[in-house]
Amino acid sequence: MPAYERFRPKPYHSKISIFWWIKRKPYVLFIIRELTSIFVAIYAIILIIQIHAMAQGPDTWDALMISFSMPGSILLHVVILIFLLFHTFTWFKLAPKAMVLKIGKKRIPGSLIIAGNFIMWILLSAGIAWLVMSA
Amino acid sequence: MGRYGPNLHDVLIVGGGGAGLRAAIAVAETDPNLSVAVVSKVYPMRSHTVSAEGGAAAVIKPDDSLDEHAYDTISGGDWMCDQDAVEAFVKEAPEEMIQLEHWGCPWSREEDGSIAVRPFGGMVKKRTWFAADKTGFHMLHSMFQTTLKYDPIRRYDEYFVTSLLVDDGRCQGVVALELSTGKIEAIGARSVILCTGGCGNVFPFTTNANIKTGDGMAMAYRTGVALKDMEFVQYHPTGLPFTGILITEAARAEGGYLLNKENYRYLQDYDLGVPEEKPVLRSMELGPRDRLSQAFVKELEKGRTFEGPYGPFVHLDVRHLGKDVIEEKIPFVRELCRKYENIDPVHEMIPVRPVVHYMMGGIDTDINSSTSLPGLFAAGEAACVSINGANRLGSNSLTELLVFGARAGISAAEFASKQQKPSNKLEALANDERKRIEKKYFSGYAKKSERISVIRKEMHQTMERGAGIYRTEASLKNSRSKIRELQERLDSCSIRDETFTFNTELIAAIELSYMLDVAESIIESALNRTESRGSHQREDHPERDDQNFLVHSLAYRAEKESPRVEYKPVTITRWPPGERKYG
Amino acid sequence: MAEKVKIQVLRYIPEKDPDPFYQEYEVPFRKEWVILDALNYIKDEIDGSLSYRWSCRMGVCGSCGMMVNDIPVLTCETFLEKYLPGPVRIAPLNYFAVIRDLVVETDGFMEKVKRVKPWIIREEEKPAAEGEYLQTPDQLSEYKQYSMCINCMLCYAACPVVGLEPKFIGPAAIALAQRYNYDNRDEGQKMRDDVLLSDDGIYECTLVGECSVVCPKHVDPAGAIQRYKVTGATEWWTSVLLPFGKK
Numbered sequence: 001m002p003a004y005e006r007f008r009p010k011p012y013h014s015k016i017s018i019f020w021w022i023k024r025k026p027y028v029l030f031i032i033r034e035l036t037s038i039f040v041a042i043y044a045i046i047l048i049i050q051i052h053a054m055a056q057g058p059d060t061w062d063a064l065m066i067s068f069s070m071p072g073s074i075l076l077h078v079v080i081l082i083f084l085l086f087h088t089f090t091w092f093k094l095a096p097k098a099m100v101l102k103i104g105k106k107r108i109p110g111s112l113i114i115a116g117n118f119i120m121w122i123l124l125s126a127g128i129a130w131l132v133m134s135a
Numbered sequence: 136m137g138r139y140g141p142n143l144h145d146v147l148i149v150g151g152g153g154a155g156l157r158a159a160i161a162v163a164e165t166d167p168n169l170s171v172a173v174v175s176k177v178y179p180m181r182s183h184t185v186s187a188e189g190g191a192a193a194v195i196k197p198d199d200s201l202d203e204h205a206y207d208t209i210s211g212g213d214w215m216c217d218q219d220a221v222e223a224f225v226k227e228a229p230e231e232m233i234q235l236e237h238w239g240c241p242w243s244r245e246e247d248g249s250i251a252v253r254p255f256g257g258m259v260k261k262r263t264w265f266a267a268d269k270t271g272f273h274m275l276h277s278m279f280q281t282t283l284k285y286d287p288i289r290r291y292d293e294y295f296v297t298s299l300l301v302d303d304g305r306c307q308g309v310v311a312l313e314l315s316t317g318k319i320e321a322i323g324a325r326s327v328i329l330c331t332g333g334c335g336n337v338f339p340f341t342t343n344a345n346i347k348t349g350d351g352m353a354m355a356y357r358t359g360v361a362l363k364d365m366e367f368v369q370y371h372p373t374g375l376p377f378t379g380i381l382i383t384e385a386a387r388a389e390g391g392y393l394l395n396k397e398n399y400r401y402l403q404d405y406d407l408g409v410p411e412e413k414p415v416l417r418s419m420e421l422g423p424r425d426r427l428s429q430a431f432v433k434e435l436e437k438g439r440t441f442e443g444p445y446g447p448f449v450h451l452d453v454r455h456l457g458k459d460v461i462e463e464k465i466p467f468v469r470e471l472c473r474k475y476e477n478i479d480p481v482h483e484m485i486p487v488r489p490v491v492h493y494m495m496g497g498i499d500t501d502i503n504s505s506t507s508l509p510g511l512f513a514a515g516e517a518a519c520v521s522i523n524g525a526n527r528l529g530s531n532s533l534t535e536l537l538v539f540g541a542r543a544g545i546s547a548a549e550f551a552s553k554q555q556k557p558s559n560k561l562e563a564l565a566n567d568e569r570k571r572i573e574k575k576y577f578s579g580y581a582k583k584s585e586r587i588s589v590i591r592k593e594m595h596q597t598m599e600r601g602a603g604i605y606r607t608e609a610s611l612k613n614s615r616s617k618i619r620e621l622q623e624r625l626d627s628c629s630i631r632d633e634t635f636t637f638n639t640e641l642i643a644a645i646e647l648s649y650m651l652d653v654a655e656s657i658i659e660s661a662l663n664r665t666e667s668r669g670s671h672q673r674e675d676h677p678e679r680d681d682q683n684f685l686v687h688s689l690a691y692r693a694e695k696e697s698p699r700v701e702y703k704p705v706t707i708t709r710w711p712p713g714e715r716k717y718g
Numbered sequence: 719m720a721e722k723v724k725i726q727v728l729r730y731i732p733e734k735d736p737d738p739f740y741q742e743y744e745v746p747f748r749k750e751w752v753i754l755d756a757l758n759y760i761k762d763e764i765d766g767s768l769s770y771r772w773s774c775r776m777g778v779c780g781s782c783g784m785m786v787n788d789i790p791v792l793t794c795e796t797f798l799e800k801y802l803p804g805p806v807r808i809a810p811l812n813y814f815a816v817i818r819d820l821v822v823e824t825d826g827f828m829e830k831v832k833r834v835k836p837w838i839i840r841e842e843e844k845p846a847a848e849g850e851y852l853q854t855p856d857q858l859s860e861y862k863q864y865s866m867c868i869n870c871m872l873c874y875a876a877c878p879v880v881g882l883e884p885k886f887i888g889p890a891a892i893a894l895a896q897r898y899n900y901d902n903r904d905e906g907q908k909m910r911d912d913v914l915l916s917d918d919g920i921y922e923c924t925l926v927g928e929c930s931v932v933c934p935k936h937v938d939p940a941g942a943i944q945r946y947k948v949t950g951a952t953e954w955w956t957s958v959l960l961p962f963g964k965k
Contacts (some may be wrong), residue, residue, distance in 0.1 A: 244854060636732050
């Protein structure tokens with residue numbers, strides 16, 4: 001830093017450490033959210049691979065299914081499931097921030113918007129489950 | 136950069152509060168070619184206008200009239216107002232307020248979308264526009280944000296003005312200290328408007344922000360301009376003990392009661408009407424501020440106030456309004472009580488006591504905001520036009536910022552366009568000022584080891600004792616010699632911090648010198664006015680004396696001695712002096 | 719109860735100090751004191767050279783924001799008692815350059831505020847003589863929350879994106895833009911989009927959410943930004959799906 005000169009300010013710029021987030025819980029949670037989103041991306045890739053395999057025909061599909069039943073793969077899926085659930089919860093929790101809904105003059109409270117999201121999620125999951133089961 | 140080079144402008148405004156910003160826009164709209172400088176010791180949105188709560192008065196509803204607003208103002212001011220100024224004020228008020236609405240001010244509304252108004256102390260009709268109970272905050276931010284769209288407005292944020300530049304018999308700019316660097320330089324202009332607000336900090340217990348130290352008043356006073364009606368100091372009846380935080384009059388306007396320790400609405404004992412359940416205009420809790428604050432002192436003398444760790448207090452009760460009304464109309468009151476008193480006014484009574492709030496007096500200006508020094512104008516609390524007389528009505532001051540801020544802007548723009556460029560001596564004058572300041576304050580603390588905070592504290596004490604709600608000749612004389620002594624002590628006092636970057640100790644020392652000058656003008660004017668009128672109450676002269684004192688005091692500075700006080704008549708147009716009747 | 723409290727204040731006077739350092743003071747403990755009262759005590763009684771900004775001491779002028787024990791607060795409304803037994807650590811707001819002691823450089827913030835055009839923009843202005851624009855209480859409530867910002871900059875000090883991407887327009891300025899966008903008197907959203915949908919605008923926000931947590935006036939800038947993201951996304955899709963539609 002240059003030396004101080006009269007009438008010329010010498011503001012101090014602090015440096016940000018790469019561990020800036022470690023000091024406070026909300027920042028730690030934020031970083032966890034950011035890092036674990038990698039697993040969400042991985043699952044998106046897995047889905048694309050599945051669709052691709054399906055398009056290739058039954059042989060490719062079966063081979064993929066066998067590889068999925070390996071212990072390592074199951075473990076990966078369990079980990080992904082946990083993080084996906086984590087992201088679903090945090091995402092729904094944030095929904096009221098972006099959605100301002102009103103009934104008449106009153107703003108719908110955030111808790112109702114969160115509840116609505118969860119209800120829709122459960123209903124849709126149940127619907128899909130029913131489709132799969134009855135097929 | 137100004138139109139003529141660095142630090143050279145057409146109109147220069149000192150102060151970025153309501154009046155200053157309104158003036159800046161007025162100049163920019165009068166002539167877009169004029170370059171306008173707003174020099175302020177804080178960023179404009181920090182100015183004390185931000186703290187105003189209750190509202191701003193202007194006739195808007197069909198059942199109201201300009202004459203009624205004028206009469207309320209004049210009787211509220213105990214006939215010390217200049218009536219031509221009041222008439223202009225009430226007439227221009229509505230359009231100014233609508234203009235501010237067009238600039239985005241979020242005024243509270245009726246169901247149909249038109250402007251809502253609320254009752255206020257001393258007003259016979261509902262005419263106080265409000266933005267919940269953060270009216271000043273919203274007005275200031277709306278205006279500040281609006282100034283951002285005008286390119287000719289150049290801001291000098293965090294520049295502290297140390298003196299006015301006078302050359303060739305007219306005001307040609309200011310000397311300012313840039314806080315971030317400590318550089319002291321001239322900013323020249325063809326005309327200057329002082330919008331620096333009041334000086335509540337000469338008293339210990341005030342609603343005023345720390346920045347309100349009478350800077351503009353003292354600077355004008357030092358150039359020989361008179362300070363007018365300085366003896367009239369408004370105490371607001373409801374401040375929180377210890378902090379002095381204001382609990383807005385709107386709390387009473389919405390229906391709050393003032394109760395003494397016997398749970399009795401004591402205002403009924405002081406010619407302010409009979410208690411009713413609902414608020415009655417110009418009656419009881421909606422009486423004028425001077426009378427309410429004086430009633431408090433009488434209650435104290437009768438031993439009917441509570442005694443707390445920070446002095447006596449009474450109760451303000453808004454519980455019967457219910458949570459919904461409190462949340463909608465006075466949410467800030469609730470927020471302040473919860474934060475600073477740890478009480479919830481929905482369930483508990485609020486402890487309150489009178490607190491120094493506003494200076495009716497100020498730099499002597501005419502109806503066009505001009506002072507006696509050519510090229511110098513003033514508006515807002517720093518100025519005294521006078522529309523506030525001996526006691527200002529709540530909600531007139533915010534409107535005054537707009538009406539007289541705009542008037543000052545127009546006058547200063549007109550004056551500027553007729554003048555030559557500022558003189559070329561300004562730099563030299565600024566240089567002298569820089570040397571004076573460095574010599575005075577940076578000359579070795581060790582040799583003269585007195586803290587400025589000690590002098591400030593003693594000033595507070597003597598002003599409260601000598602020039603408070605009730606005054607006597609003896610108390611005032613006492614304070615006069617004390618202030619004299621403090622001025623001498625400050626003269627030979629230095630500061631410890633001799634650095635240039637953001638030296639707030641230096642600023643505080645200069646502010647203290649401003650406050651001491653203003654304090655002496657308050658005391659001398661009060662001492663010479665041997666009558667009681669509005670907020671100026673002399674125990675030794677308890678009656679109003681229209682024969683001798685229906686006149687404005689003009690305090691002129693005298694070097695090393697007490698100021699000289701002269702008088703000039705009050706302008707009466709249509710309302711001859713009468714008795715002030717409330718209730 | 720403690721008689722005295724230790725206050726550690728970050729000091730930096732560029733004329734003298736090569737780098738900032740913490741200086742410790744001891745102040746008496748008073749129940750009714752806020753942090754600012756303790757600083758004023760230090761300035762008046764112990765060390766007049768300590769510099770910081772303050773003014774209204776009622777939480778509305780926005781001057782006195784500082785980091786107290788690493789969290790940005792308004793020192794005029796934060797009680798000392800909360801930090802007993804101490805020591806209390808007071809530093810200038812995070813991510814801003816320090817001019818001196820607790821005073822930070824603010825011009826950058828002011829420039830960002832100006833960039834979002836925070837004023838009423840209309841195609842045609844109505845003269846004041848023709849009366850007010852109508853605005854029902856419901857229309858007022860659409861933007862009221864965002865109009866409560868006091869520019870205290872605590873949200874900037876809580877936002878790591880502001881620290882890592884200094885050009886980011888930031889929470890308060892975006893909330894202020896929304897204050898005008900949701901005002902029925904205003905017609906200027908398209909002009910504000912230029913700034914807000916730019917690289918320095920809303921998409922920099924990664925939704926840490928701390929801006930809304932530290933906001934002393936419950937403005938909820940995080941909410942304002944997310945709502946703008948929805949608006950921005952909707953506008954983009956509309957322009958893709960309806961390329962010939964009204965822009």
